Amino acid sequence: MNTEAAAAIKHEHHDVWGGGVSPLNVSYGKMMMWYFLLSDAFSFAGLLITYGAIRFSHTDWPDPNEVFSAVPFLGHAHMPLVFVSFMTFTLIMSSVTMVRAVQEGHRMNRKGVALWLGLTILGGLTFLGSQAWEWTHLIHGGMTISSPWTQLDHHSGDVVYTAPIVFGQLFFTITGFHGFHVTTGVIINSVVFIQNLRGVYDRRGHYEMVEKVGLYWHFVDLVWVFVFLCFYLL
Amino acid sequence: MATGPLTEAEYQHHVSAVWRVTIILSIVTVVEVVGAIFYPEGAPRIILNIFFIIMSLLKAFYIVAVFMHMKYEKRALQLTVLLPTLFLVWAIIAFLWEGGAWLNLRSVWF
Numbered sequence: 623m624n625t626e627a628a629a630a631i632k633h634e635h636h637d638v639w640g641g642g643v644s645p646l647n648v649s650y651g652k653m654m655m656w657y658f659l660l661s662d663a664f665s666f667a668g669l670l671i672t673y674g675a676i677r678f679s680h681t682d683w684p685d686p687n688e689v690f691s692a693v694p695f696l697g698h699a700h701m702p703l704v705f706v707s708f709m710t711f712t713l714i715m716s717s718v719t720m721v722r723a724v725q726e727g728h729r730m731n732r733k734g735v736a737l738w739l740g741l742t743i744l745g746g747l748t749f750l751g752s753q754a755w756e757w758t759h760l761i762h763g764g765m766t767i768s769s770p771w772t773q774l775d776h777h778s779g780d781v782v783y784t785a786p787i788v789f790g791q792l793f794f795t796i797t798g799f800h801g802f803h804v805t806t807g808v809i810i811n812s813v814v815f816i817q818n819l820r821g822v823y824d825r826r827g828h829y830e831m832v833e834k835v836g837l838y839w840h841f842v843d844l845v846w847v848f849v850f851l852c853f854y855l856l
Numbered sequence: 857m858a859t860g861p862l863t864e865a866e867y868q869h870h871v872s873a874v875w876r877v878t879i880i881l882s883i884v885t886v887v888e889v890v891g892a893i894f895y896p897e898g899a900p901r902i903i904l905n906i907f908f909i910i911m912s913l914l915k916a917f918y919i920v921a922v923f924m925h926m927k928y929e930k931r932a933l934q935l936t937v938l939l940p941t942l943f944l945v946w947a948i949i950a951f952l953w954e955g956g957a958w959l960n961l962r963s964v965w966f
Contacts, residue, residue, distance in 0.1 A: 646933040656937050667944050671951045678955025679962070687892065707889045711882065718878045721923050725870055840923045844916055851912040855892055856905055 655834050659841045666845050669799060670852050673792045684785040686854045688773055692759050706854050709752045716745025717843040724836045727829030732818060735832055739815045746808040753801050765790040800849050803842050810835050877922045884911050
């Protein structure tokens, strides 16, 4: 390396880290959103690792293909994982529409942001509705935070297996904490949706708020990947 | 990623990247569910579980890298956010080990 190039690097380094500019090249708001999400990731990791530790301390654990095998409007049809796959797909698609909203925001396209953000909110509501149905179904089936899930024989209806009570407690706590995140995400997205329609971001000169709520929304999708893994697949 | 307005070419590039990742995530999810339902009854469960974990990490990578734009951020930001998550590797090993110890305690004493 010649001395000129070395000097240029040193100079650039000083410029970037010497104050007056953002070394990470993001705004304060976006940077702090990243760090908030990092801390939130640890909250969820704490819950899911607890799930793992408690599961490892039991000799028996219910089979997810048996617990989550119901689908709305299909009565007692045995269709393992079909409905939860639909929920997963809904959340992935709402993440996709969110990225599109962010991209339209970069182009200062108010109508584009309204369209894609509106679809994102619809996706979030669909997911929440599905989760409400799933919870209702499980609670009616007898699984609450104080009574265990029981597996019934498909023909006679006799109880053939009783799960540890802690399974239900972990399920409602962790999917509830995630559902709470989805709920706040839908509320925050709705606020941004209204502000966008009122032209707040056009007057402000940038659509960074869409990016920040977008990061939060993708994080909710990211967490679901691991909730899905722990409860429904493993 | 730059906060300024994108050129038309950059915009098209980002949009097509998003749809490509959408297809990848959908296929991975479908493959996982098919695996869960059709995995042979007697075959070792551990192989399927390792497959699920790898697929989930793959999905997480695409969501963070493309959807959250981490791929386009400065290296310093990438590292400050991603490196702390390595602590979780220790936490997972330690607490699963602990869970096994609880099981052992219960089987010995109760």
